[in-house]
Amino acid sequence: MAQQALPERGARLGRPMGAAASRRTVHGVVLLLPGGDPDGGTRRPTRMSPAPVLPLARRLVRAGQEEGLAAHVVHYRCRGWNGPDAAAAADAEWATQEVVRRYGDVPVCLAGHGMGARAALRAAGHPAVASVVALAPWLPEPDALEPEPVKHLVGRQVLIAHGTNDERVDPELSYRFAERAKKVNRDVCRFEVHTDGHGMHQHRSEVQALAIDFLLGSLFATGYSRPVADALAAPPPLGLRMPLAAGFGSTLRR
Template structure:
């Protein structure tokens, strides 16, 4: 975790991807975990503590839902260490699904799900009162953008603060346009935590009625 100077006022919990089944331990050099390290670094800011959680095992492992259990443990631990501090969840792939599942924790104020693995029947009521940003590459081959769009529409029925972006020209690994993915996430997280004004493209998407604002092309550099 990265601890800010001057005390912790908010926490970002970063959740990496995995696989549907797998009980082998997640090692520090696991690629899914390492993919989130640069993003975790980019999210550092005065007063913001960043936790890059490494799960105990690699799989979702229904019905055990091992990453969900790990994320809930981390949220409870954050609550013990920093009572009342707002938490933003940032998850990729299986980590996006995990972030959505634990969004009902009382300290969570916002969720950022990147190329999230979503299945039919995924619960969404826990997002009531939270902000949600989903981003999916238009060259995705691992998780289904149509399912994340459907989920965004469902989430819009319980919270009006939902935006979803289609990252033009990139796929699941978020490598071709890594800078733009990172900027989108940082803008959302820092905007939700009040560190800076919300970026206009995100704010505009959230203000749109469903389904507009839920399939916004993220084209070109965001600076």
């Protein structure tokens, strides 16, 4: 007897964190987009797929509790990007629309790592998206005929951080992307995490502090620390090759 194919499961939001979990008024939302595989097919993500972004989610909601920040991890329909389907980006767009349905007209930050960072950048054209945090984004080699889109980033504030020793994703590709994006949107900055790899574990506290500072400034207009403000204001390449070194987080913490 032939086995029946499992029905395709839609994307979903993980359990609410922060203001939504404590039943307080939500004034802003961050959606966490985990990494994945370039070609994962229709296989469902594993239960551990969201684990790498949970520590960042917890730190973000703690830092934004007074501002009414809520957070959700996005659970994808399938494991991979899957070429032209851009499945993770489509799921990020759905998740943003779901945030609007649940919480109304609140600003949204898309924060992703690896494939999730590319999804965050690609889905940022949704009107509710105010900002993007892209950590070690997986980006393809530049294609002169069909380059990765950047024009939809106009009006969004964009932070990219990438380890210089990333052996899984070439950090030069995120620099080239940021260079193109900066030409159409001055509110793009990129930090280089020296000697760190794809997961940026060596300087995790500094990277998380950077993400906190950027998120609070972009969603709640609380202002940026000087390093972030300088990076946003600087023309390329200065605003795209800003160093993030050990101890830098102490300068950014509020």
